Amino acid sequence: MNIEVEIRAKADGFDKIKKALEKIEADFVGSETQIDRVFGASKFLDSNKMIVEGGLSARIREVKDKKTLEFKEILREKGGIELNSEVTSAEMAEKMLKKLDFEEAFTIKKIREDYSYKDFKISLDKVEQLGNFIEIEKIVSSENKTNEAKKECSDLLNILAPGAKIETKKYGDLMQELINQKKIA
Numbered sequence: 001m002n003i004e005v006e007i008r009a010k011a012d013g014f015d016k017i018k019k020a021l022e023k024i025e026a027d028f029v030g031s032e033t034q035i036d037r038v039f040g041a042s043k044f045l046d047s048n049k050m051i052v053e054g055g056l057s058a059r060i061r062e063v064k065d066k067k068t069l070e071f072k073e074i075l076r077e078k079g080g081i082e083l084n085s086e087v088t089s090a091e092m093a094e095k096m097l098k099k100l101d102f103e104e105a106f107t108i109k110k111i112r113e114d115y116s117y118k119d120f121k122i123s124l125d126k127v128e129q130l131g132n133f134i135e136i137e138k139i140v141s142s143e144n145k146t147n148e149a150k151k152e153c154s155d156l157l158n159i160l161a162p163g164a165k166i167e168t169k170k171y172g173d174l175m176q177e178l179i180n181q182k183k184i185a
Contacts, residue, residue, distance in 0.1 A: 009164035
């Protein structure tokens, strides 16, 4: 079983980070626009419609003509299990999610630039409504390796974006907070 360990930090811009990536000789993998339709099931939501720790979120991700259905275990402080499968129809995936009591919550649109460095994936994300972020990810094979991987990701972040503050909330949490704030205003 693969466990995704990732850290993310808010970035003012990407110029300095790109220079640091060049300096360590990270490889540019590509750029893409991702549209994520995010779904939550009532049994995994708290009173603020935030996914509870250990709960599942679901999303239908569209990148060009490719559509993927994903389930993600939400563990904010350590890596969670992520399951995904390509689907031929976003509409059929949505129908299946609704049968499983998942309702569409919001859409996250981002432009992502991916880089690889050793066994890390580094993403520079320009997220509509939320801003710019750097995300560093490492895949580990067992839960007892997550703490070490988290530290390695943090060390790499300090090289690429010194002084950047780690954001422990997922994009979905940040978007739901933004939606909740707009409802109050």
